[in-house]
Amino acid sequence: MTFEAEQLGGSGPELAVLLRELRKRAGLSGDRLAARCNMSQSKVSRIENGRTRPSLVDVEAILRAVQAPPELVAEASALARMANTEWRNLRELRRKGLGTRQAQLKGLEASSTHMRYFLLSMVTGLLATPEYVRASLAHSPADVSKAVAGKLERQAVLHDVSKRFTFLLTEQAVRWPVVPPLVLAAQMDRLSSLSHFPNVRIGVIPMGAETPRVPLNTFTIYDASLVTIETSAGSLVLRDGRDVRASLQEFAEYETCAVFGEEFRARLAEWAAGCRA
Incomplete structure (x- = not known):
């Protein structure tokens, strides 16, 4: 994924949508995903609604839990890096x-x-x-x-x-x-x-x-x-x-x-x- 410097810090909403879709595709509820990631259900909800900026560690845990395909792992990881860099x-x-x-x-x-x-x-x-x-x-x-x-x-x-x-x-x-x-x-x-x-x-x-x-x-x-x-x-x-x-x-x-x-x-x-x- 390529991006301009001005895009840094602005990928949060796109990342939230992608993580929510991956959870649904995996057939997991918010509670089950939270349990697999050792985080609270409220945190999962805030991440998926764009109210909390997830760290790269959070994103990696979610990607493992939903068994995301490699191409979407790369996309989500790039979005997470952008969201955490402004x-x-x-x-x-x-x-x-x-x-x-x-x-x-x-x-x-x-x-x-x-x-x-x-x-x-x-x-x-x-x-x-x-x-x-x-x-x-x-x-x-x-x-x-x-x-x-x-x-x-x-x-x-x-x-x-x-x-x-x-x-x-x-x-x-x-x-x-x-x-x-x-x-x-x-x-x-x-x-x-x-x-x-x-x-x-x-x-x-x-x-x-x-x-x-x-x-x-x-x-x-x-x-x-x-x-x-x-x-x-x-x-x-x-x-x-x-x-x-x-x-x-x-x-x-x-x-x-x-x-x-x-x-x-x-x-x-x-x-x-x-x-x-």
């Missing part, structure tokens, strides 16, 4: 308003307990000074006033000690001249200050550090349920458990290469002094 085009995000994007991120942060951020090239808005936030959006042709306000408003979540945050930044992300040197030094001071928060862990991967793989993208992991991957053209949202576990493994590998605590703050102080000089 593409958010940057042009579309700008059309809807970047402020809307900030509201979506705020909702994700509100519903998550442990958030992990791998920052390849820039400081994220949660850690940024107002000057850095404005400069990071300066290239946008759209009105960014709501986006700036939304980014700064979201920073309040860092004070919620019921939540945990782990930020991994490359040295490039910390030192990239998004703003003039004196403003960049103030941004480094803010990172140092935030690293003292009891629920916030910030580390940097220094230039020259050996990493187990070459990082290609900025990404964020929300608990163990969802990953967003940022590209220059837009963002991918991955919900399949295997994708999330792979991202958690990648994050853990980078975490072993980072410096934290006093060593992290010492490096920030050195770089900030260079900016002020």
Whole structure:
């Protein structure tokens, strides 16, 4: 099955219809299918009515239970992968308003307990000074006033000690001249200050550090349920458990290469002094 990027995340209704038809073709009631799959009948009903997005594991269990023919196994698996992967085009995000994007991120942060951020090239808005936030959006042709306000408003979540945050930044992300040197030094001071928060862990991967793989993208992991991957053209949202576990493994590998605590703050102080000089 071939598909366009814009189709990602939109195959849920088609998948629901296919799974319902396969169950009926197999002569199974919802209760019997639920028993075979070790899931509740209400969950089967929600999946078949498109109210619950099934994981790839759920879909595989259903396909085995109904003894689906190989060609329909391939079709259903492709639809499930599409349903659990969403593409958010940057042009579309700008059309809807970047402020809307900030509201979506705020909702994700509100519903998550442990958030992990791998920052390849820039400081994220949660850690940024107002000057850095404005400069990071300066290239946008759209009105960014709501986006700036939304980014700064979201920073309040860092004070919620019921939540945990782990930020991994490359040295490039910390030192990239998004703003003039004196403003960049103030941004480094803010990172140092935030690293003292009891629920916030910030580390940097220094230039020259050996990493187990070459990082290609900025990404964020929300608990163990969802990953967003940022590209220059837009963002991918991955919900399949295997994708999330792979991202958690990648994050853990980078975490072993980072410096934290006093060593992290010492490096920030050195770089900030260079900016002020």
